[in-house]
Amino acid sequence: MDEWVRPISNTRRFNASGVNSFLLGVMFDRSIPADRAWESGEWINESLGDHQDVTVLWNKLVSMEKKRLTGFLKYGYGGMAFHRHYKTFAKQLPRAAKVILDKYDGDPRNIWNTERDVDVIRNRLEEIPGIGSALSRMTVLILARNYGLIGGKASLPQLDIKPDIHVMRVFRRSGLIDSKAIEKDAIETARQLNPQFPAVLDAPCFEIGQKWCRPSSKKCEDCPITEACPKLRIVDT
Secondary structure: OOHHHOOOOOOOOOOHHHHHHHHHHHHHOOOOOHHHHHHHHHHHHHHHOOOOOOHHHHHHHHHOOHHHHHHHHHHOEOOEOOOOOHHHHHHHHHHHHHHHHHHHOOOHHHHOOOOOOHHHHHHHHHOOOOOOHHHHHHHHHHHHHHHOOOOHHHHHHHOOOOOOHHHHHHHHHOOOOOOOOOHHHHHHHHHHHOOOOHHHHHHHHHHHHHHOOOOOOOOHHHOOOOOOOOOOOOOOO
16 A cells, blocks of 8 residues: 555654645646646645745635636646636636635635544635635545544544545445445445545555556556456446
8 A cells, every 4th residue: 555545653744835725736636636726726736825824825816817827727827728628717716716715714724623523624625716625535545644634544434535536436346335225325335344544545555446447447456356346337426
């Protein structure tokens, strides 16, 4: 198992610049490769934020004229768009910034630093435009597993998988869930399979779905679970 998916025993804290890059990366982590999303978060924060004052980024996003923000999101990534849905983000980012400024004094760390209840933190995250159920689950997993926050290892039983398209495909083809099962079914199955840490299934299933269990051009012979997998035929959604 790669080191980044092992829960840490200590606590790591975000600095002002890091927390803004992190939250932007979370928001952008949909419909594009994860590496691109996280890099976009860092790039935007470097361009608009301040290394010392965490509020600068969010104040700029709230006050920036929409046309200018749209242009920045379309061309600011080295002449390319930060995200394929840059127009959507031109609408969502100012609204998200307002929530962070109004409810958390412009500091995303206030979302989780004083709270250990995973469900409370997920609900807070989902109040931010652009962060839905899947991304909130991913966020609390990273905070606990990689940073030792929100209770660290003690919160592992409360952490669920992020049932994205890759994880759902692997769950369906391997017979863990029915072909017509929905996201909540996958979450419940993971809880039953490993109640001590349901989200431990997330990273391996995501990797299998990306590398071997593709929608087409499957590489079953190279897949690490090929001997146990019934290789059910399903329609990818």
